[in-house]
Structures are given as C-alpha cells and as structure tokens.
Amino acid sequence: MDNTRRKFLKLAGLTAAAGVAAPMLGSKALAAGGGHGAPAAAGGHHEEVPSGVRYGLVIDTGKFNDNPGLAERCQKVCHDYHNVPKFNNSKDEIKWIWTDKFANVFPEKSHYKKDERLNAMNILALCNHCDNPPCVRACPTKATFKNADGAVMMDFHRCIGCRFCMAACPYGARSFNWRSPRGSEDGKPFIEKYNHRFPSRMRGVVEKCSLCSWRTKQGKDPLCVEEANKGVEGAMVFGDLNDPNSEISHVLRKRFTIQRKPSLGTKPSIFYII
C-alpha cells in the first residue's frame, strides 16, 4: 500500500468514524489527523490548546453592580464609536454589548433560591469570541472568521445576509441590519452622531462586537474595558489568555470565574466573576 493510498484510507476511515461531525469540523480537524480528531468532542471540560495570542475578557459583575450606570456607559461608548443605530423597537434592534438578568445571561445555571443581589443584577453580555465558534463554522462565505488573536470578526462587505451565523450563535450575540442604519425616522437619524472614524454598515448584513480589534492591534484596551476601568479599577480585565504573565491570567488564577454555556464546547473567551 503506497503512502498516498494509506493516507486516503486513513482519512476516509476518520471521516466515517467522525460521521456527521467530520464535514462540520472542516479541513482543520481532518488535517489534525489521528491523535485528536474531534476537538468539539472535548467539550468545555478540557484544557484549550495554549498557542499564540488569545485575547479574552474578565467581567467583574460585582463591581458593575456596586456602580450603577457603569454598564450603560460601557454600552454607550461602544455603540457611539461603532455607529450602532437606535431603532427604538426590539424587532430591528442592533446591539454589540448590552445587559440582561443573571437568569438570561446564564440560563443553564440554577436560578432556584438565588440571593437577591444576584437576581437584581444587570450583567453585561457580548460576543464570547469563542475559541471554537459555531458562527464561523456555519458561515458559507467566510464573512465571519477568527483573527489570529482570537477575536471573531465580521467582513461586512462579504456577508450575504443569510443569517446562518445568527441561528448558530448560542449567545444571541449577533444583530442583523433589517433596514438601512443610515436612514432616519421623523427627521431623527438612527445613528445620532455619525463617527467618521468607523464605517457604518449597509442594510442586509450581520454585525457584532469585534473585541475592538482595531484598538487591540495598537496595544490599547477595547473601548468598553477602558470605560469600565475609568469607573472602577478592575471592573473589566482584558488581555492574552495564553500569556501566563498577563494581568488576565493572573486574575483567572486567583478568582473563581464562570463562562456562558460551557457545555456546548464553544470555549468562550469571556469570563465572569459573580
């Protein structure tokens, strides 16, 4: 049996064994070969592979709770800068970062007889920048893709608006431009104050938080993190999860944190201190 034939059979065997999963994992999984064929099977219960830069966030919900209005300021600074439109109805709503109750941000956690403080909390939610993002797997045009630094990105110019990524995202982190965000209603533009340093979107494409990759490339923190830390030091910590000496790694070693829906194997990069 020559080498290529053996390779082919090995691949075919793997494909058959992986069954349904194989095509969905794509070329990366097949290239990984025999040792660890199915990264998805490892779930959220195993170590992620620490290689390269992987940006992540820690959100200290207690600090936000002690400082009412701080979360809203984080949202405002993000939405203002990124020209996120306001439609004043939930149907067309676009949001990159927002707050919701514990029961909604962590629906898989027990809500039975939880303390009043927790139930009253408004917890920040945003794209989880998963290490194993289902949206990237679903996108048929690579319009959503993973940056080398771990951020899950959107190419607004390539998106065909099929919204497969929105069905795939288990965190409701994605928004669609149901109508043109550049328009206005009753003389009031949807983008109140246009920021010319960041492009607005056209209708018919999906958008979401990009972990401010345009800032992090310059060594700056994302806008929400900068704003949060203006309010209270350490309310949000941003950094490289794979660097053992980074501040975020230090915080994660010291504090108990949780992630959203870890059982789905998406490996979120956003951690919460409750």
Added chain:
Amino acid sequence: MVDKVLKGNGLYWGWLTLLLMVMGAGAVAYLVQFNYGLGATGMSRDVTWGIYISQFTFLVGVAAGGLMLVLPYYLHDYKSFGRITLLGEFMAIAAVVMCLMFILADLGQPMRALNVILHPTPNSMLFYDMIVLNGYLFLNILCGFVVLASEYRGIKYPNWVKPFIYLSIPWAISIHTVTAFLYCGLPGRHFWLTAVLAPRFLASAFAAGPALLLVIALIMKRTANFDVGETAKNKLVTIIGYAAIINFFLLGCEVFVGYYSNIPGHMHTLDYLFFGLADHSTGVIHNNLVPFMRASVVMGIVGIIMLFVARRQKSDAMLSTSCILIFVAFWIDKGLGLVLGGFVPTPMEHIVEYTPTVVELGVTAGVWATGFFVLTLLYKLVVAVKRDSEATLKIS
C-alpha cells in the same frame, strides 16, 4: 416537442393567467422588500428565519419526495409507475426552483449570492446545500428531458443517461439530509439538535411529495383525461401511508425523549408548539403556533386513516381529501413549526414570536405561483407526449 405547452383549452390558459397574476403581485412585494430591506418582513433579531426558510425546508422535502416515484420504476423495474415517474422528476424540478427562489428572497444581500461560490467554505452546511440543490436540479432536468424526448421520438431512453438516473436516487436523499444538517448541527438550539431530524425530514418528505403528486394526478384525470392507473395509485397510497406513519413515530420519539428525560431545553419548544410557553420573567404565555400544530397532528392522523379507507372504497374524492390533509399537516409541521419553533425560546431564554407581514406573504405566494407555473408547463408537456406515444403504440 416543447411547442406542446402552447396548445391548451380555456381552463389551461385561465389557470396560467391566474398564476401569472399572483407571480406579478409577488414580484411587486419583492420590490418593496428589496428597496426597504428584510425589515419589511416579520423576522426580528430573535426570530431570524421566517416563512421563506421554512417554505424552503418543506419544499426540499417535496423535491426529495419525487424519489419515491423514480426509485420503483428505474431500480425495481416497477412498470405500473410508467406514467408517474416523469411526473415525479418534474415535480422535483418545480420544487427545487421554488427552494432556490426562497433562499434568494431570504438573503439580506441577494446581489452577493455568488459569494458562496467565489469564497467556497466547506465547513458550512450551506455550501453543501448549494451543491446538492443545484446538482439535483441539473440531474432532474437532464434525466427528465432526455427520457421525455426519447418517448417523444418513440424510442427507449439512451443508456448514457442511466448513470445519471441512478445518481439522482441517492442525491434525492442527500438534499434533504443536508437540509436537516443546516439545523441539527447548531449548538444551543435544542429543538433542532436531534439525530432523528434528517430521518424525520425524509419520512415527511416521502409522504408529502407523493401526496401532492397524487392530488395533481387526480386533478389531471378530471381536467386532462390523464389516468395514472389504479395499480400506481394503490402503490402510492402504500408509500404515502407508511411514510406518514413513520413521521409520526419519529415525532413520538421526540416527545418521549423531551418529556421523559425532563430536560427543560428539550421540552421548551415542544411546550411552545403544542401547549404554549410562559416567559419566566414576565409570566406571559406565548402560544401563537398552538392551534396550527394541534391541527397538524389531527389532520395528519385523520389523513392517514382516510387514505387507507379511500383505497378500500375506491373513492377518488376521499383519496384526494386525505392526500390534501396529509400534505397540509406536514406543511404546518415543517413549513411552520419546525423552523419558527426552533427560535423559541431565544438563546437568552426570552420568548419572541413571529408573524409574517403582508409583503412577506406576497413574496411567498409569488414563489409558490412560480413553482406551480413551472409545474403546469412541465406536466402539460408530459401528458401531451405520453398521449401521443401511447396513441402511436396502439396504431402499430
């Protein structure tokens, strides 16, 4: 051969005119949507797919259902299907045309649709869906027309087309399997995340597709004096009946797993579809699909019973009623409940309901009319050619 679609009676032309009018209205509705954006539909941030994608899903099934008419004839040499095999292939063509139109209607940026080919992404199920749907369309056009043209010339179809016919059989399975994979591979959507989704899709497809065909065959018996034959009809009843029963068996499996395991995520959507689901933060009960879903189950079961009674009593009227019941039951099940239900509750466990807008319904009606327009022309062709060739056979 193609000129045969130009000769028809008043009923034929009246029907085509009606369809053209609906198509025109659909085109106007689409223009409205194209100029405003998909916000002209009832879809929202939380229910991101609506009636377009659910029609697409159902119609992939109708297309795949053609298999049940093709397979017995070509693979088992079941001669009694001689008059309906082509009808099955042509029904698949019309159904896939509708599928592709519904996908285009659903795109936020339809002008960029070719990005799926320009930037091929083999890890996306939509990439495979694009391949299998277009491939199935091509296979059915090729096989259907070659077989029909041969018949027109009074010869047996050429041998070179046989591999394509055989290929179209597993291909039919693939279109509905891949369509199920669009849904059942998504984490965090518990209702779709089930291994029996593809089998259930196929079961309902193998009932709904032939049911539609049998209804059309019974209409053509009246209007075009084209009888598919008693044996073929009886065999179709068997196929539709068993496929429909298997669908309900699989639905029962879903219900058992959901409620016996008692895992909330597995019960939520079933609750929403059949009983109504309360939003735990507001306490409001949401149930706008409940009457449809309950009607679907009743219609499906009544349809199955009537189907077998109709065969025993040799009643065409009861047979077409039962087929319509089964077709509508599965249209509700897959064309409404499956896709819309999957979005309830949202990933953050809110409940958002969806109601289609007039624009959306207009586009939907337009696409269905286009499908029936294509189907009418194709069936007109088949009937004319069949009648010619059978007349020739009688003389010789």
